[in-house]
Each structure stands twice: as structure tokens, then as C-alpha cells.
Amino acid sequence: MLAHFAGDFLTARERFRRAAGECGARLQSYPIDAPGPNGEALSVDAAYFGAPNPTRALLVSSGIHGIEGFAGSALQQAFIHDLAPAADGRTGILLVHALNPYGFAHLRRVNEHNVDLNRNCLQSFPGPGNEGYRSFRDLLDPYSSRVHADFFTIRLLLRALRYGFAATQQAIAGGQYTFADGLFYGGDRRQPSIDIFERILHDAPVAGAGLVIHIDVHTGLGSYGDYQLLPTEPLEAATLRQLRKWFGDRAIIGSTNPASVNYSASGSVRELSTRVFASARVYALTLEFGTFAPLRVLQALRRENWLHHHGGDSVFSRKIKAELLQCFCPRAARWRNALLSQGLSVLQQALHALSAPSP
Numbered sequence: 001m002l003a004h005f006a007g008d009f010l011t012a013r014e015r016f017r018r019a020a021g022e023c024g025a026r027l028q029s030y031p032i033d034a035p036g037p038n039g040e041a042l043s044v045d046a047a048y049f050g051a052p053n054p055t056r057a058l059l060v061s062s063g064i065h066g067i068e069g070f071a072g073s074a075l076q077q078a079f080i081h082d083l084a085p086a087a088d089g090r091t092g093i094l095l096v097h098a099l100n101p102y103g104f105a106h107l108r109r110v111n112e113h114n115v116d117l118n119r120n121c122l123q124s125f126p127g128p129g130n131e132g133y134r135s136f137r138d139l140l141d142p143y144s145s146r147v148h149a150d151f152f153t154i155r156l157l158l159r160a161l162r163y164g165f166a167a168t169q170q171a172i173a174g175g176q177y178t179f180a181d182g183l184f185y186g187g188d189r190r191q192p193s194i195d196i197f198e199r200i201l202h203d204a205p206v207a208g209a210g211l212v213i214h215i216d217v218h219t220g221l222g223s224y225g226d227y228q229l230l231p232t233e234p235l236e237a238a239t240l241r242q243l244r245k246w247f248g249d250r251a252i253i254g255s256t257n258p259a260s261v262n263y264s265a266s267g268s269v270r271e272l273s274t275r276v277f278a279s280a281r282v283y284a285l286t287l288e289f290g291t292f293a294p295l296r297v298l299q300a301l302r303r304e305n306w307l308h309h310h311g312g313d314s315v316f317s318r319k320i321k322a323e324l325l326q327c328f329c330p331r332a333a334r335w336r337n338a339l340l341s342q343g344l345s346v347l348q349q350a351l352h353a354l355s356a357p358s359p
């Protein structure tokens with residue numbers, strides 16, 4: 001199972017394509033303009049399995065946050081290996097591999113324009129204001145030349161005590177559309193990868209599906225080695241009930257749940273799939289696998305953003321990239337096995353939900 005985790009983007013893409021091809025999937029490749037670290041061509045890849053005119057569809061996307069694609073790609077490969085050929089005659093399964101191939105290949109969470117693509121799926125720009133981010137900008141953004149010894153954690157904790165922890169998380173991670181060199185920047189225009197994603201949804205034969213479950217795979221939020229499913233908010237009571245029936249009470253975390261480590265963000269890819277399948281009943285979920293404490297993850301993101309803007313190839317630079325990778329795809333076999341087994345059981349639950357007579 002652990003062999004599904006690739007060491008780089010090109011290997012992951014190759015394995016995904018080979019596994020899907022061997023299972024008879026229809027494969028399509030969508031190149032992006034930005035090259036990989038050695039000048040190689042990068043692409044978003046789509047594999048379609050199942051019915052030619054499905055009335056129900058399962059859509060599984062990975063790697064919208066670049067480096068999180070190591071885990072997402074591994075889960076997609078394991079899914080092809082274990083479950084995809086078992087789809088019934090009326091269900092189509094569309095796997096979208098590495099929505100942010102640049103970030104995956106360059107070990108970044110954002111894309112070639114420093115944009116967080118999961119804040120970029122807006123209907124119009126500019127995106128909503130976020131005054132809160134401004135209050136943390138001096139701590140987060142890449143000014144300091146002493147990023148490795150600047151008491152960031154203590155300074156952020158002191159600031160958060162004043163500001164409130166939930167408000168701090170919302171201000172920082174909720175997305176911002178003002179500072180192009182900052183973190184969680186949603187961009188000032190629609191990004192090419194998002195256009196590609198929309199094209200993939202139109203190219204695959206899923207347009208006529210009346211029931212769609214979209215699972216977008218992420219890592220880095222929540223408890224280590226555990227998962228949660230985050231639905232699109234606001235959430236109607238009937239939708240919440242339905243999701244809990246399919247995926248279990250514990251797994252579905254709405255923002256009203258006190259166990260939530262979530263925050264609200266605009267422009268997520270779930271909004272886009274919900275818009276594209278306008279006439280269908282769409283259940284769009286973020287599948288999040290937790291890794292380390294939020295402060296550690298934020299520190300890793302901040303240092304990598306600093307490195308990107310200041311450059312340099314040194315032992316320290318390699319450490320920064322290694323720590324970011326560790327924060328989004330921990331090396332421990334226990335974590336990786338947990339991700340695959342829990343992820344497969346969620347995807348199995350989704351297929352089961354789609355095969356029910358009348359959900």
C-alpha cells in the first residue's frame with residue numbers, strides 16, 4: 001500500500017496514469033504553462049471510469065494545494081487499485097489528479113502565481129475583503145531576513161491571545177485577496193488550473209448526472225492520522241442528516257460543530273463543482289487528513305513563502321522544503337497507512353451512497 005506514495009510529481013502522475021489505463025479508464029491530460037523544477041512539462045490529468053451516460057457521479061480531486069497532492073495521489077491510486085472497477089452500471093467515476101501540478105512539482109501549497117487555488121473559484125474578482133489578515137501581515141509575510149530565528153511562534157501566540165484563537169485562524173487561513181506575496185492569497189483573477197478543472201467536468205460524460213458526490217482530498221488540518229469531512233457551508237439540516245447517514249456522525253464536521261477545526265473560506269473548488277452541476281443534487285466535501293499542530297504547519301508555510309520570495313539554495317532551504325513536505329505528507333508509515341485505509345473507506349461509503357436506490 002505504501003508504494004502508492006511517490007517521491008515526486010512526475011512519478012505520481014505516471015503511476016496514476018498507468019494504474020487508470022490498466023483498469024480501462026478514459027484518460028485525458030491538460031498541460032499547464034508553467035514548467036517543473038527541471039523544465040519538465042506539467043499537467044492536470046483526468047481518468048474516467050464507468051457508465052457512458054451515468055445518472056450518478058463520484059468526483060475525486062487531489063492536489064489543489066500542490067504539495068498535498070502526494071497524499072491525494074496515493075489515495076487515488078489505491079482507490080483505482082481497490083475500488084474503481086467495482087462501480088455499478090449507472091455510476092461514473094471521475095478522478096482528477098493534481099489540480100495544482102506546479103505546487104506539487106515545486107513543493108508549494110500555492111500555484112505558479114502564489115495563488116491558493118482553493119480560494120480562487122470565485123464568480124467574480126476582486127474577492128471579499130479580509131481586514132483581519134492585515135493585523136497579522138507583519139508576522140506572516142516575507143519581509144524578515146531572519147525568518148529562522150525570529151520568535152514567530154511566541155509572537156503569534158501573544159497576538160492570538162489578544163485577538164482570539166478562532167478569529168486568528170479565520171483571519172489567517174480564511175483567504176485574502178490583497179497581498180499577492182502573502183499566505184492564503186486567492187488571486188486577482190481566475191487561474192488557468194481552475195479553467196482546466198471546469199473543462200474536465202465538461203469533457204467527462206457526467207453532465208447528465210442527477211446526483212454527484214465530489215470529494216476534494218486535502219491534508220494538514222485536524223488531528224494527526226485522523227480525518228474529517230467538511231461540507232460546503234451554509235448547510236441545510238436535511239443535507240447534514242443525509243451526509244451523516246452516508247458517512248457517519250463523527251466524520252461530518254459542520255462549522256456549528258464544537259469539534260470543528262474548520263474556518264470559512266470563499267472560492268473553494270466545492271463551490272465550482274456545485275455551480276457546474278447546477279441541475280444536479282451535489283454533495284461537495286473536503287476530505288481533510290490531519291498532520292501536526294496548526295502553529296507548526298503555519299510556521300512551515302510562512303518559511304517556505306519567505307524562501308520562495310527570497311530564493312537561495314542552501315542546507316536551510318532544503319530543510320524548509322522538507323519540513324513543508326513533512327507537514328502535508330508525514331513520512332511515518334502509521335500516518336500513511338491510516339490515510340489510505342480511512343480514505344478508501346470514505347470513498348467506499350460514497351460509492352455505496354451513489355448505489356442506493358433513492359437517496
Ligand SMILES: [Zn+2]
Pocket residue numbers: 065068217218219220
Ligand atoms: Zn488543502
